[in-house]
Amino acid sequence: MQITSQTFKANTVKALADVELQRALKHVEKGFIGKRQKAADALPEFEALRDSAMAIKQHTLKHLDLYIDAYVEKVEASGGKVHFAEDADHARRIFLDIAKRRKAKTVTKGKTMISEEIGLNAFLEENGITPVETDLGEYIIQLRGEHPSHIIAPAVHINRDQVEADFRKFHVDLDPKRDLVKPETLLSEAREILRRKYGEADIGVTGANFLIAETGTSVIVTNEGNGDLTQLLGKCHVVLASLEKIVPTLEDTAQILRVLARSATGQEMSVYTTLSTGPRRAEDQDGPEEYHVILLDNGRSNMLGTEFEDMLRCIRCGACMNHCPVYHAVGGHSYGWVYPGPMGAVLTPSLIGVDKAGHLPNASTFCGRCESVCPMRIPLPKMMRHWREKEFESHLQPTTARAGLGLWAFFARRPTLYRAAVSFAMPALKLMAGSKRRFRSLPLAGGWTKWRDLPAPEGRTFMQAYAQSGHARSSGRGASK
Amino acid sequence: MTINGVTTGDPAGTTVPEVPTVALFVTCLVDLFRPSVGFAAIKLLEDAGCRVVVPQSQTCCGQPAYNSGDREDTKAIARQVIETFEGFDYVVAPSGSCGSTLRKHYPELFADDAEWSKRATAFSAKVFELVSFLADVRGVAAVDAALPVTVTYHDSCSGLRELGVRDQPRRLLQSVTGLTLKELPEADVCCGFGGTFCVKYPDVSNAIVGKKTKHIASTGADLLLAGDLGCLMNMDGKLKREQIGVEVRHVAEVLAGMTDTPPIGGKL
Numbered sequence: 010m011q012i013t014s015q016t017f018k019a020n021t022v023k024a025l026a027d028v029e030l031q032r033a034l035k036h037v038e039k040g041f042i043g044k045r046q047k048a049a050d051a052l053p054e055f056e057a058l059r060d061s062a063m064a065i066k067q068h069t070l071k072h073l074d075l076y077i078d079a080y081v082e083k084v085e086a087s088g089g090k091v092h093f094a095e096d097a098d099h100a101r102r103i104f105l106d107i108a109k110r111r112k113a114k115t116v117t118k119g120k121t122m123i124s125e126e127i128g129l130n131a132f133l134e135e136n137g138i139t140p141v142e143t144d145l146g147e148y149i150i151q152l153r154g155e156h157p158s159h160i161i162a163p164a165v166h167i168n169r170d171q172v173e174a175d176f177r178k179f180h181v182d183l184d185p186k187r188d189l190v191k192p193e194t195l196l197s198e199a200r201e202i203l204r205r206k207y208g209e210a211d212i213g214v215t216g217a218n219f220l221i222a223e224t225g226t227s228v229i230v231t232n233e234g235n236g237d238l239t240q241l242l243g244k245c246h247v248v249l250a251s252l253e254k255i256v257p258t259l260e261d262t263a264q265i266l267r268v269l270a271r272s273a274t275g276q277e278m279s280v281y282t283t284l285s286t287g288p289r290r291a292e293d294q295d296g297p298e299e300y301h302v303i304l305l306d307n308g309r310s311n312m313l314g315t316e317f318e319d320m321l322r323c324i325r326c327g328a329c330m331n332h333c334p335v336y337h338a339v340g341g342h343s344y345g346w347v348y349p350g351p352m353g354a355v356l357t358p359s360l361i362g363v364d365k366a367g368h369l370p371n372a373s374t375f376c377g378r379c380e381s382v383c384p385m386r387i388p389l390p391k392m393m394r395h396w397r398e399k400e401f402e403s404h405l406q407p408t409t410a411r412a413g414l415g416l417w418a419f420f421a422r423r424p425t426l427y428r429a430a431v432s433f434a435m436p437a438l439k440l441m442a443g444s445k446r447r448f449r450s451l452p453l454a455g456g457w458t459k460w461r462d463l464p465a466p467e468g469r470t471f472m473q474a475y476a477q478s479g480h481a482r483s484s485g486r487g488a489s490k
Numbered sequence: 491m492t493i494n495g496v497t498t499g500d501p502a503g504t505t506v507p508e509v510p511t512v513a514l515f516v517t518c519l520v521d522l523f524r525p526s527v528g529f530a531a532i533k534l535l536e537d538a539g540c541r542v543v544v545p546q547s548q549t550c551c552g553q554p555a556y557n558s559g560d561r562e563d564t565k566a567i568a569r570q571v572i573e574t575f576e577g578f579d580y581v582v583a584p585s586g587s588c589g590s591t592l593r594k595h596y597p598e599l600f601a602d603d604a605e606w607s608k609r610a611t612a613f614s615a616k617v618f619e620l621v622s623f624l625a626d627v628r629g630v631a632a633v634d635a636a637l638p639v640t641v642t643y644h645d646s647c648s649g650l651r652e653l654g655v656r657d658q659p660r661r662l663l664q665s666v667t668g669l670t671l672k673e674l675p676e677a678d679v680c681c682g683f684g685g686t687f688c689v690k691y692p693d694v695s696n697a698i699v700g701k702k703t704k705h706i707a708s709t710g711a712d713l714l715l716a717g718d719l720g721c722l723m724n725m726d727g728k729l730k731r732e733q734i735g736v737e738v739r740h741v742a743e744v745l746a747g748m749t750d751t752p753p754i755g756g757k758l
Contacts, residue, residue, distance in 0.1 A: 338697035374684025396728035397559030446756030456689030461727030462757035471525035
């Protein structure tokens with residue numbers, strides 16, 4: 010997938026002017042937040058569950074090598090195979106080997122962000138294999154030739170009218186006069202078309218919300234049931250997952266599941282939670298003939314033991330972006346790669362490099378709402394700040410900003426000079442502003458005054474006024490140090 | 491004692507005298523743009539039985555450098571602040587954002603420096619945001635002020651989420667004679683200021699503050715209050731540009747009954 014994180018600013022200008030997108034984004038703002046709050050309020054132990062879920066992941070990450078070994082052993086004992094993929098290219102090659110061996114023509118897909126991360130669809134098409142997305146949102150954006158703009162609601166940037174138009178455009182075999190006004194009719198139409206695909210598929214691809222070391226099981230959490238059909242009806246099941254999806258036990262999985270759906274959609278549980286262990290056994294009625302797990306690293310193991318390790322606790326619930334004022338304003342595509350919102354602002358620089366994704370950790374007000382709702386209590390603003398530190402150390406920030414900051418810091422570290430400068434500047438600014446007490450524009454303040462007036466200073470600084478006030482003289486409390 | 495998840499009282503294991511000495515951390519924005527807030531803070535602290543000192547060698551908490559990734563300059567500024575302020579019983583700032591930098595972030599900043607880590611931790615325990623200090627530490631339940639207008643209140647992010655400032659300003663505002671408090675829809679959502687964010691990403695910041703001003707206008711309030719000058723200047727600037735006639739002040743001005751100065755950014 011083409012990376013456009015470098016042009017984040019231009020992306021946001023486009024997004025802000027996109028009327029349809031802005032209409033769709035209102036649903037993120039209105040929908041998810043209240044539902045999550047209600048679900049959290051309804052569960053007295055919700056905060057305690059967050060703590061225990063976090064502790065499980067922290068523990069796992071500290072001993073990830075051991076749990077991966079245990080997981081691999083169990084998968085292989087159940088007749089499956091685990092393939093380690095160092096990076097996206099490696100993962101694609103592994104997949105193609107499996108596909109070629111199976112002489113695959115069609116691949117059905119449940120929702121997987123790792124597939125986006127490795128650019129699987131485009132790669133399959135290049136190799137003459139047809140990928141069919143079966144999650145409704147993913148199906149819609151596949152028709153449109155787009156990428157997900159949200160990690161759990163991939164088509165959240167599209168509204169109902171656009172979907173209707175797309176279905177009429179692409180489903181040309183159907184009656185052009187059919188009634189598609191109700192959202193349910195759109196859903197039935199997609200279901201009708203997709204049902205035919207599952208059985209024909211040579212390979213069914215899913216992601217994984219969890220990989221359980223104790224049992225060698227992959228777990229998917231869905232609401233549409235498409236993931237189940239994908240992995241059961243395809244002749245070969247390939248799980249695409251990154252290595253931090255490992256959890257030690259079934260019990261741990263159950264713990265984390267209790268915060269996952271509540272944080273994501275406000276459901277107590279998603280409609281389907283499906284556990285898959287190995288291929289079909291002799292006594293099984295159905296199931297795939299082969300079961301493969303492609304375990305992707307792609308830069309994650311480099312995060313272990315660093316200030317970014319906490320990010321690997323992420324369970325991809327989307328709560329951070331659902332609560333992010335920047336995401337609400339500009340949507341997921343502005344972030345320019347697979348992972349948007351606050352979690353993307355931390356993860357993307359780790360995976361594709363801060364030189365390409367440098368805007369993302371900067372484009373945050375540090376309002377902290379993401380951290381306050383993260384079920385895994387990932388300190389997202391703190392880690393964005395770590396990225397800013399890395400950028401500062403490598404001189405990746407714009408020279409003007411750096412020079413301005415340097416000048417400011419020079420004065421801030423020298424109180425006497427600082428005092429002299431501001432004691433002159435503030436009264437002068439007040440005079441310039443005049444009786445309106447604000448500026449519509451001001452040299453060097455264009456970033457501020459483009460959209461806002463700038464309130465003028467009252468006049469003398471507080472320190473000047475205080476030194477001259479009766480208060481300081483009468484109490485003698487002024488210059489203590 | 492723990493209030494809103496913040497441990498207070500008896501800072502650094504020393505006994506606080508009956509009339510504690512509070513060093514006012516003025517904050518750079520109040521110093522430069524809105525001295526009235528500093529005087530209001532002094533009045534409120536003195537009314538709450540404190541002796542107030544204003545150390546002269548203060549500039550800024552270092553947050554602009556900290557949030558720009560300049561850790562070395564931040565540390566230099568933080569050392570300066572700690573040296574200047576650590577000897578007082580309490581350090582109080584009329585800002586949740588600067589208060590949080592001093593209280594929450596200074597100890598993190600020196601995590602790998604044993605000596606300064608100790609000093610920063612001891613110092614941070616003495617730091618409070620003004621309104622929560624009055625209510626939680628000094629037990630102020632009512633203020634001596636009157637203002638017969640309808641106000642609405644915005645929760646600034648750092649104060650709200652890092653220091654637990656939420657009910658305290660509302661409770662004290664209810665005690666202002668004649669004042670009616672109208673809740674702001676989505677009061678806990680960021681105003682889009684974000685320090686340098688608002689000038690680095692002006693278009694995104696504008697979209698966020700544009701939502702905020704719509705909510706402010708929808709309350710029908712005469713006056714918008716908050717506890718952080720950065721947010722106030724941002725929201726005021728947008729209200730003025732949109733010709734919305736809601737006036738803007740720091741909450742301390744109203745609580746201190748010091749509203750003679752024209753509002754932030756003047757009147758429309």
